[in-house]
Amino acid sequence: MTASRTLTAVGWWVVGVGVAATPLHAQDTVPPAERGVRIGITYTPGARPGMLVLGGPRDGFQDSVRALLRRDLEFSDRFEMISLPGGDTAVLGVSPPADSSSSGPGFVNYGLYQALGAEYSVALTPSDSAFEATLFDVRGETVRRRLRVPHMAVDDPAFRLTVHQVADELVRAATGEPGVAASRLVFVSHGRLYLLDSDGAALTPLTQPGITTFSPAWDDSGSRLAYTILTDGKGRIMVRDLASGTERTVPPTEQGLNYASAFSPDGAVLAFTRSGDEGTDIYAYNLPQDCCLQRLTVGRFSDNLSPTFSPDGRQIAFVSNRPGLTQVYVMARDGTGQELFAPFDYGVTGSSNAPEWSPDGRFLAFHRDVAGFPQVFVMETRSRTVRQLTSAGRNYDPTWAPDSRHLAFVSERTTRRQLWVIDMETGRVRQLTQIGDTRLPAWSPRLSQPTAAASQPHDQ
Amino acid sequence: MRLTLALSVGAAVVIGAAAACGGGPPPPPPQPAVDSTAIRDSIARARADSIARDQARRDSLQRMERIRREREDSLTRIRAETERVRNALANMVHFDFDKSNIRPGQDTQVLEAKLAILQANPNLTIRIVGNCDERGSDEYNLALGQRRANAAKQYLVNRGINANRIMTESRGEEQPLNPAHTEDAWTQNRRDEFSIVSGGDMLKMPSGMGM
Numbered sequence: 051m052t053a054s055r056t057l058t059a060v061g062w063w064v065v066g067v068g069v070a071a072t073p074l075h076a077q078d079t080v081p082p083a084e085r086g087v088r089i090g091i092t093y094t095p096g097a098r099p100g101m102l103v104l105g106g107p108r109d110g111f112q113d114s115v116r117a118l119l120r121r122d123l124e125f126s127d128r129f130e131m132i133s134l135p136g137g138d139t140a141v142l143g144v145s146p147p148a149d150s151s152s153s154g155p156g157f158v159n160y161g162l163y164q165a166l167g168a169e170y171s172v173a174l175t176p177s178d179s180a181f182e183a184t185l186f187d188v189r190g191e192t193v194r195r196r197l198r199v200p201h202m203a204v205d206d207p208a209f210r211l212t213v214h215q216v217a218d219e220l221v222r223a224a225t226g227e228p229g230v231a232a233s234r235l236v237f238v239s240h241g242r243l244y245l246l247d248s249d250g251a252a253l254t255p256l257t258q259p260g261i262t263t264f265s266p267a268w269d270d271s272g273s274r275l276a277y278t279i280l281t282d283g284k285g286r287i288m289v290r291d292l293a294s295g296t297e298r299t300v301p302p303t304e305q306g307l308n309y310a311s312a313f314s315p316d317g318a319v320l321a322f323t324r325s326g327d328e329g330t331d332i333y334a335y336n337l338p339q340d341c342c343l344q345r346l347t348v349g350r351f352s353d354n355l356s357p358t359f360s361p362d363g364r365q366i367a368f369v370s371n372r373p374g375l376t377q378v379y380v381m382a383r384d385g386t387g388q389e390l391f392a393p394f395d396y397g398v399t400g401s402s403n404a405p406e407w408s409p410d411g412r413f414l415a416f417h418r419d420v421a422g423f424p425q426v427f428v429m430e431t432r433s434r435t436v437r438q439l440t441s442a443g444r445n446y447d448p449t450w451a452p453d454s455r456h457l458a459f460v461s462e463r464t465t466r467r468q469l470w471v472i473d474m475e476t477g478r479v480r481q482l483t484q485i486g487d488t489r490l491p492a493w494s495p496r497l498s499q500p501t502a503a504a505s506q507p508h509d510q
Numbered sequence: 511m512r513l514t515l516a517l518s519v520g521a522a523v524v525i526g527a528a529a530a531c532g533g534g535p536p537p538p539p540p541q542p543a544v545d546s547t548a549i550r551d552s553i554a555r556a557r558a559d560s561i562a563r564d565q566a567r568r569d570s571l572q573r574m575e576r577i578r579r580e581r582e583d584s585l586t587r588i589r590a591e592t593e594r595v596r597n598a599l600a601n602m603v604h605f606d607f608d609k610s611n612i613r614p615g616q617d618t619q620v621l622e623a624k625l626a627i628l629q630a631n632p633n634l635t636i637r638i639v640g641n642c643d644e645r646g647s648d649e650y651n652l653a654l655g656q657r658r659a660n661a662a663k664q665y666l667v668n669r670g671i672n673a674n675r676i677m678t679e680s681r682g683e684e685q686p687l688n689p690a691h692t693e694d695a696w697t698q699n700r701r702d703e704f705s706i707v708s709g710g711d712m713l714k715m716p717s718g719m720g721m
Contacts, residue, residue: 262684265649283639283679285652307656307680310649323649325656325680327663327673353653369650375608376650401608403647417647424647446647466691490648 099169101129122217122231127473160191195223230451236266237491250482269313272495278309302343310356321357346385361411375401410454417446449493595713603702610657626716633709637677643696655680662702
């Protein structure tokens with residue numbers, strides 16, 4: 051915990067001036083160390099490059115942007131965030147450019163940043179009509195990337211997404227891979243569907259209370275959601291266009307119990323699970339042509355459910371209890387060539403459920419019972435080697451972030467049913483939600499424009 | 511002499527009376543004497559008739575009342591019987607963790623009782639709703655609940671009940687009977703619930719199922 055406490059110190063410096071509009075993670079509320087007292091830093095160099103977010107003038111908008119950027123960079127889990135207890139504006143601020151006609155920061159104290167262990171630093175400075183976020187390569191003593199941050203109202207629905215996108219680009223500039231800040235999660239809490247920013251803020255209800263929703267899923271463009279409405283033992287699947295807010299029932303799901311759906315990567319096919327007198331099987335329906343319901347599995351004596359498409363759209367992984375307990379299987383998109391996917395030891399391995407293919411296709415996440423407790427597992431799809439990611443408490447229903455290295459999942463490690471995020475590379479975990487009974491999460495792809503969710507009625 | 515006269519007058523009266531009775535030239539009939547007997551008789555008859563009619567009416571009323579009561583009694587009986595059958599029908603079947611097989615013993619007896627009820631009431635249609643405890647995957651639990659409902663249905667169908675008389679549904683883990691997070695609660699929540707869809711207004715208790 052030492053690391054995270056010291057890491058939060060600069061965060062607090064940034065947060066110090068009211069950023070009430072951007073609710074922050076609990077860690078950000080650590081009280082400040084004494085002002086004006088220089089103490090050493092407790093940074094321990096690790097595999098991850100050091101990242102220093104520089105201070106700046108105290109201005110509501112800049113403070114909000116800086117706080118968001120800093121947290122997004124931290125949540126990318128790709129940097130060792132460096133902070134000074136108390137935060138020293140005089141040393142860590144960036145002076146304005148000497149030549150007022152040029153944009154960007156003026157004097158940059160690379161030597162100091164190097165001494166602090168930083169390999170990168172980020173500064174936010176005013177420019178002509180907006181602000182500029184600059185990523186410095188501290189070792190190379192150069193500017194790596196400059197990004198414009200338009201000035202906008204902090205409560206503008208586009209504000210958070212815009213800043214998240216800047217953060218993702220900063221991550222890309224530093225590491226070659228963009229971050230995942232500009233993405234959202236959809237999940238169910240007490241029957242209601244909610245959207246949440248990837249940093250755990252901007253909780254937005256999508257459905258009215260009193261309607262029991264189930265198993266939401268994103269399409270690959272991040273513009274549509276499919277989810278089930280459960281009523282009196284029936285389950286119909288809705289497809290909602292997030293930009294317009296319109297939705298419709300997928301016609302063949304007006305009868306029976308239909309759930310656990312998945313869009314094909316091209317968005318044309320919705321695969322879903324149907325339970326009835328004949329058991330539980332996977333079906334596929336062509337959305338744009340509004341036709342061609344196809345049954346992909348014929349269980350007879352086993353259940354087949356929870357389809358997930360491979361990113362190339364050619365395969366569908368699913369679970370089946372044909373070996374007794376449910377295990378992960380795979381088949382071609384048309385239902386042919388069904389075979390075991392995730393290896394297991396008969397009579398030893400617990401049941402495996404809720405598979406989700408990673409966006410890059412390399413992994414399949416699922417949860418598997420270990421001594422009566424579900425744990426999140428990841429299988430490397432080519433070698434089919436399986437790795438257990440969690441062990442504390444009950445952890446289930448994993449869903450991939452767009453970077454194929456972060457996963458959100460339901461955990462009961464502290465309280466009942468909260469969403470947590472794990473970084474597969476570092477093993478770092480953080481709690482994402484604070485509201486109760488959250489489950490069935492689905493992480494969006496990277497979002498390019500704000501979804502219309504903000505225009506939905508807020509009637510909590 | 512007076513006596514003789516009196517006797518003769520008396521005789522004349524007697525003869526006169528005899529003559530009147532015996533027909534002959536009809537003197538005006540001595541009304542009062544004749545009336546008293548006939549009227550008494552007729553009054554008695556009328557009274558008897560009236561009493562009889564009253565009695566009959568009372569009897570009929572009583573009979574109707576008795577029939578009404580009997581009918582009411584039998585309705586009450588039928589209602590009570592229906593209620594008992596409904597209660598027997600509502601008995602739940604329970605399952606082991608992550609299992610959908612009907613366990614021999616109590617659960618089989620519960621299903622046998624339902625079989626008898628369905629046989630005794632051919633118009634009865636029922637719904638079986640499968641439920642799960644909160645452990646296990648949320649999505650999988652919908653499938654498991656369905657399998658539990660199907661297992662009970664299959665048991666009854668295998669014993670000769672028309673499959674069309676049994677609907678099945680699954681609620682997964684969405685509707686726990688006991689919301690606690692304990693082994694006891696989970697045991698209660700892994701269940702099939704049975705309810706009447708139609709034909710359940712008047713139910714016959716199968717013979718041999720006195721309850």
